[in-house]
Amino acid sequence: MNTQTSCGVTAEQLENFKTICKAHGLRVTPQRVEIFKMVAQSKEHPDAERVFEAVRKTMPNVSLDTVYRTLSSLEELGLVFRVGFSSKARFDADFDEHYHFVCTQCGEVYDVFPAPGERLEVPPEVEEYGRVHKINLQFSGLCARCQKETKKDL
Amino acid sequence: MNTQTSCGVTAEQLENFKTICKAHGLRVTPQRVEIFKMVAQSKEHPDAERVFEAVRKTMPNVSLDTVYRTLSSLEELGLVFRVGFSSKARFDADFDEHYHFVCTQCGEVYDVFPAPGERLEVPPEVEEYGRVHKINLQFSGLCARCQKETKKDL
DNA sequence: TTTTTTGCAAATACTTTGCATAACG
DNA sequence: CGTTATGCAAAGTATTTGCAAAAAA
Numbered sequence: 001m002n003t004q005t006s007c008g009v010t011a012e013q014l015e016n017f018k019t020i021c022k023a024h025g026l027r028v029t030p031q032r033v034e035i036f037k038m039v040a041q042s043k044e045h046p047d048a049e050r051v052f053e054a055v056r057k058t059m060p061n062v063s064l065d066t067v068y069r070t071l072s073s074l075e076e077l078g079l080v081f082r083v084g085f086s087s088k089a090r091f092d093a094d095f096d097e098h099y100h101f102v103c104t105q106c107g108e109v110y111d112v113f114p115a116p117g118e119r120l121e122v123p124p125e126v127e128e129y130g131r132v133h134k135i136n137l138q139f140s141g142l143c144a145r146c147q148k149e150t151k152k153d154l
Numbered sequence: 155m156n157t158q159t160s161c162g163v164t165a166e167q168l169e170n171f172k173t174i175c176k177a178h179g180l181r182v183t184p185q186r187v188e189i190f191k192m193v194a195q196s197k198e199h200p201d202a203e204r205v206f207e208a209v210r211k212t213m214p215n216v217s218l219d220t221v222y223r224t225l226s227s228l229e230e231l232g233l234v235f236r237v238g239f240s241s242k243a244r245f246d247a248d249f250d251e252h253y254h255f256v257c258t259q260c261g262e263v264y265d266v267f268p269a270p271g272e273r274l275e276v277p278p279e280v281e282e283y284g285r286v287h288k289i290n291l292q293f294s295g296l297c298a299r300c301q302k303e304t305k306k307d308l
Numbered sequence: 309t310t311t312t313t314t315g316c317a318a319a320t321a322c323t324t325t326g327c328a329t330a331a332c333g
Numbered sequence: 334c335g336t337t338a339t340g341c342a343a344a345g346t347a348t349t350t351g352c353a354a355a356a357a358a
Binding site for chain 1: 190193194196197198199200201202203205225229233234235236237238239241242243244245246247248249253254255256257258263264265266267268269272274276277279280282283284285286287288289290291292293294295296297298300301
């Protein structure tokens with residue numbers, strides 16, 4: 001069974017990756033290259049373990065912690081991102097339709113209630129995948145408070 | 155400093171909670187009541203630890219694992235939900251605007267690319283909280299494959 | 309050669325589970 | 334009373350970290 005992980009990364013993507021690494025003072029190591037290629041060519045939203053298994057095939061002694069470290073680095077460089085939220089679970093009991101603004105710096109979660117006219121509709125193509133029970137819309141960025149904090153520090 | 159956890163739960167909410175518990179054969183224990191009240195009245199999207207601390211004030215010997223267990227139960231009953239995603243991190247390197255359909259049963263993540271006309275706009279009120287760097291829109295439900303599986307089992 | 313990165317192992321964070329006792333209905 | 338839920342302690346996952354050796358610039 002082929003879990004469709006293949007397809008390949010373009011030369012430009014790889015160049016871009018190297019350029020960005022260098023621009024941030026990060027060395028272009030074979031581990032980083034392989035890990036980036038794996039995520040970039042995958043269509044399966046792999047977790048760290050999955051990346052580890054895949055990379056291990058061509059590089060038998062990578063370690064899982066290098067995968068974790070590299071994924072974090074790539075994320076900081078903006079070359080890769082996390083699907084959804086993660087880490088610890090947070091709960092809500094407000095079933096009125098609303099969205100969240102999550103601050104990437106302090107982690108604060110703000111509720112955003114849409115004005116009557118601009119509530120989100122489920123696009124019809126989504127229904128092809130299954131029946132939607134819940135919509136989760138999350139905006140992320142630097143919150144106003146952290147923006148101020150950052151300015152103060154300059 | 156008051157982290158605005160208060161405000162109170164309505165009598166109807168509490169009645170509803172009790173009714174639903176009973177309907178599902180779950181006992182209405184003081185722990186469940188307190189934990190539900192805490193989440194329902196909170197505006198801060200608390201994590202398990204936070205619920206634990208809060209509930210402990212009025213009920214000094216609740217245990218953290220009861221909080222975890224109860225939050226899971228309440229979630230199954232549909233009285234509470236998780237904000238965002240959780241558990242393990244999954245990565246993506248496709249920066250073309252797209253959304254995800256996540257199957258609540260098998261965990262599969264499907265990409266959904268919006269048609270040109272129906273791309274999501276950032277509602278203006280969101281910008282009040284901060285500058286949006288990333289949008290994460292996730293639909294969840296039972297995927298087509300799991301729907302079939304479920305039918306088969308009957 | 310200097311600094312960064314890696315692999316290893318150990319630590320940490322979050323969450324779940326087994327079991328005897330306590331509590332609900 | 335019978336069954337379910339709780340608290341405790343211990344086990345699991347997911348992820349992070351300290352450190353010496355190895356590799357990049």
